[in-house]
Amino acid sequence: MRDLGAYLVANTASCSPHSTLEVIEAAVAGGIQWIQLRAKEESAREFFELTLAAAKLTEGKAQLLVNDRIDVFLAARAAGAAVAGIHIGQKDVPVSLARQLIGEGIIGLSASTREQIAQANLDAEFIDYLGVGAVRATPTKKDHPTPLGLDGFAERTGWTALPCVAIGAVTADDAAAIRAGGGAGMAVVRPVCQADDPRSASAQLVSAWEEAK
Ligand SMILES: Cc1ncc(COP(=O)(O)OP(=O)(O)O)c(N)n1
Ligand SMILES: Cc1nc(C(=O)O)sc1CCOP(=O)(O)O
Ligand SMILES: [Mg+2]
Numbered sequence: 176m177r178d179l180g181a182y183l184v185a186n187t188a189s190c191s192p193h194s195t196l197e198v199i200e201a202a203v204a205g206g207i208q209w210i211q212l213r214a215k216e217e218s219a220r221e222f223f224e225l226t227l228a229a230a231k232l233t234e235g236k237a238q239l240l241v242n243d244r245i246d247v248f249l250a251a252r253a254a255g256a257a258v259a260g261i262h263i264g265q266k267d268v269p270v271s272l273a274r275q276l277i278g279e280g281i282i283g284l285s286a287s288t289r290e291q292i293a294q295a296n297l298d299a300e301f302i303d304y305l306g307v308g309a310v311r312a313t314p315t316k317k318d319h320p321t322p323l324g325l326d327g328f329a330e331r332t333g334w335t336a337l338p339c340v341a342i343g344a345v346t347a348d349d350a351a352a353i354r355a356g357g358g359a360g361m362a363v364v365r366p367v368c369q370a371d372d373p374r375s376a377s378a379q380l381v382s383a384w385e386e387a388k
């Protein structure tokens with residue numbers, strides 16, 4: 176899984192005036208193949224229902240990951256939804272236990288400091304990719320880690336053999352630098368969720384990533 180490419184974090188709080196499902200449908204139509212559903216304010220039931228609906232849009236076309244909520248992922252999978260895995264962070268449950276709980280499935284882990292990446296390397300058997308950020312400060316995640324810059328991101332890809340996805344105020348204009356810095360993908364919220372035309376914004380990100388090869 177070295178190339179995750181353009182990766183959408185479909186953050187429910189960022190999708191207005193579109194609905195989250197409209198954004199996901201547009202992203203799939205635009206060619207994005209990795210989509211994480213991030214719902215920080217919703218109840219478990221709301222997140223679960225949204226995951227079921229999203230999985231119908233992504234099935235066979237994109238990998239759908241659930242942010243944070245292993246319970247929601249497990250419930251959606253038990254309900255027969257095509258959910259691919261989870262993305263968890265340093266404040267979530269340990270990745271080895273997450274692996275025990277979900278069994279097969281993709282696990283993405285956020286890691287940005289030297290210590291976090293060293294620990295991820297020790298836990299590498301449980302992890303499919305790392306989310307590494309924040310590349311830049313972003314209003315989308317108020318408690319984002321200290322900004323790294325593109326150079327800091329590139330430095331971190333050298334600390335691990337795990338695929339690293341850049342996140343935090345990155346845009347299509349950063350695709351070449353992220354790839355040159357050893358990145359396996361670029362994750363965005365606002366460039367797609369807040370675009371007037373999320374489908375063409377998604378297609379633009381996919382092209383930028385492909386052209387940066
Ligand atoms: C691809 C990707 N990378 C990093 C994050 C951040 O995850 P986390 O640190 O758990 O923070 P929250 O998103 O839960 O606020 C991510 N979601 N996706
Ligand atoms: C969900 C998330 N995690 C981050 C991290 O640095 O770990 S930054 C972030 C939000 C990225 O949003 P935007 O593309 O709108 O800047
Ligand atoms: Mg988290």
